[in-house]
Amino acid sequence: MSAKIRLYVEHPLGAGQSVPLTRDQAHYLFAVMRLGQGDKVALFNGADGEWLAEVAQAGKRAGVLDLIRQSAAQGTPPDLWLCFAPIKKARTDFIVEKAAELGAARILPVQTDFTNSERIRQDRLQAHAVEAAEQCGGTYVPPVDDLQKLGRLLDGWPEERQLMFCDEGLAGPATVLAEATPGPWAILIGPEGGFSEAERKRLTELPFAHRVSLGPRILRADTAAVAAITLWQQALGDWR
Amino acid sequence: MSAKIRLYVEHPLGAGQSVPLTRDQAHYLFAVMRLGQGDKVALFNGADGEWLAEVAQAGKRAGVLDLIRQSAAQGTPPDLWLCFAPIKKARTDFIVEKAAELGAARILPVQTDFTNSERIRQDRLQAHAVEAAEQCGGTYVPPVDDLQKLGRLLDGWPEERQLMFCDEGLAGPATVLAEATPGPWAILIGPEGGFSEAERKRLTELPFAHRVSLGPRILRADTAAVAAITLWQQALGDWR
Numbered sequence: 001m002s003a004k005i006r007l008y009v010e011h012p013l014g015a016g017q018s019v020p021l022t023r024d025q026a027h028y029l030f031a032v033m034r035l036g037q038g039d040k041v042a043l044f045n046g047a048d049g050e051w052l053a054e055v056a057q058a059g060k061r062a063g064v065l066d067l068i069r070q071s072a073a074q075g076t077p078p079d080l081w082l083c084f085a086p087i088k089k090a091r092t093d094f095i096v097e098k099a100a101e102l103g104a105a106r107i108l109p110v111q112t113d114f115t116n117s118e119r120i121r122q123d124r125l126q127a128h129a130v131e132a133a134e135q136c137g138g139t140y141v142p143p144v145d146d147l148q149k150l151g152r153l154l155d156g157w158p159e160e161r162q163l164m165f166c167d168e169g170l171a172g173p174a175t176v177l178a179e180a181t182p183g184p185w186a187i188l189i190g191p192e193g194g195f196s197e198a199e200r201k202r203l204t205e206l207p208f209a210h211r212v213s214l215g216p217r218i219l220r221a222d223t224a225a226v227a228a229i230t231l232w233q234q235a236l237g238d239w240r
Numbered sequence: 241m242s243a244k245i246r247l248y249v250e251h252p253l254g255a256g257q258s259v260p261l262t263r264d265q266a267h268y269l270f271a272v273m274r275l276g277q278g279d280k281v282a283l284f285n286g287a288d289g290e291w292l293a294e295v296a297q298a299g300k301r302a303g304v305l306d307l308i309r310q311s312a313a314q315g316t317p318p319d320l321w322l323c324f325a326p327i328k329k330a331r332t333d334f335i336v337e338k339a340a341e342l343g344a345a346r347i348l349p350v351q352t353d354f355t356n357s358e359r360i361r362q363d364r365l366q367a368h369a370v371e372a373a374e375q376c377g378g379t380y381v382p383p384v385d386d387l388q389k390l391g392r393l394l395d396g397w398p399e400e401r402q403l404m405f406c407d408e409g410l411a412g413p414a415t416v417l418a419e420a421t422p423g424p425w426a427i428l429i430g431p432e433g434g435f436s437e438a439e440r441k442r443l444t445e446l447p448f449a450h451r452v453s454l455g456p457r458i459l460r461a462d463t464a465a466v467a468a469i470t471l472w473q474q475a476l477g478d479w480r
Contacts, residue, residue: 215473
């Protein structure tokens with residue numbers, strides 16, 4: 001009774017409902033994956049859990065799925081934001097995919113003094129987050145924000161949200177999290193080349209910021225993002 | 241006095257020595273990076289630390305670097321092996337790169353019951369480990385073994401080496417490492433589709449194996465590798 005294919009839909013999911021497919025979804029299910037009437041699919045929309053559905057109508061450009069029953073409750077990750085400076089395309093895609101897999105609640109690309117990117121393709125990054133959730137059995141898709149300047153993000157920072165600031169200039173153990181308190185948190189990963197002196201000064205003086213070291217080696221930004229989320233989940237998140 | 245370009249060489253490094261370049265290295269330094277006589281490069285060979293060197297002769301197909309002084313002592317990572325089942329090419333490359341960055345001492349691709357790959361390009365994977373060390377300021381390059389069957393690896397397992405076996409069938413906290421003892425360790429990451437029942441049974445019964453959960457979500461193999469090395473380094477390695 002379980003379904004191999006998981007599909008994210010933008011449609012309410014509930015008992016007795018039918019879900020119309022978009023053209024792309026119909027193409028994927030019926031042309032690429034060769035499903036037909038009566039075949040099973042798992043659906044989720046980020047809010048109503050996972051539902052087992054059955055193909056009721058299958059066409060080349062459209063289709064309808066009938067919901068059978070809820071197969072998993074809605075899972076919500078801990079309240080962790082990942083703020084990161086976009087880098088090369090493949091590594092930026094990778095960061096978004098991994099953040100969704102590891103259970104970040106929101107993904108915020110930020111422009112720092114040493115960030116090369118002037119813009120991002122928010123829609124493409126959001127699609128990566130959706131795909132990661134589809135692949136990994138998640139029911140939650142973290143929203144990906146548009147690119148914003150780090151300074152502006154910090155200007156409007158909610159004071160109750162603590163910030164784990166991964167500083168490659170800091171040697172020493174990553175033990176600060178062991179003494180930290182749970183609650184709303186964010187991780188900030190700098191670009192290659194690190195933070196500017198002005199940024200580091202501002203970040204260090206923020207009352208809600210915690211400087212954390214990620215070991216004695218210099219990590220690429222994508223590695224640092226995965227390592228930081230792992231450490232946070234282990235110390236303060238839902239891996240405890 | 242510091243050098244931006246780091247180059248791995250297979251040549252002893254010591255005071256007063258000169259290092260001849262291979263054709264590829266000469267092409268990279270002089271044609272791609274446009275270095276010339278007198279320019280500085282950092283060299284390491286995985287054994288003698290990092291050395292500051294100066295271009296003494298620059299040609300199209302050859303060149304010589306003169307060593308000036310040692311700029312960093314040889315760093316040796318903790319005695320951690322990463323054993324993993326190769327997956328798709330890009331993700332396998334990624335695992336090797338990240339293992340080198342995060343400080344694994346040896347990388348062992350293993351063939352499991354559900355591994356698709358029959359072979360790997362050991363030389364290509366080793367080159368990825370070298371490149372990761374060059375990029376990330378490391379002086380150590382983990383050797384990448386040839387592909388071997390998991391069963392055979394376990395037959396000859398050194399009993400004093402503990403094994404962190406990442407079991408996606410296991411729910412619950414990843415706290416087992418907090419009570420574990422340091423020393424020689426290995427991490428084992430299964431393929432997509434996980435371990436077979438026979439493998440899981442054998443692994444569970446090994447006296448040196450510790451089953452560890454990587455959180456409530458199902459992680460891709462490459463994500464699991466990075467998360468597992470991070471947790472190990474934090475609990476038992478050199479991030480403490």
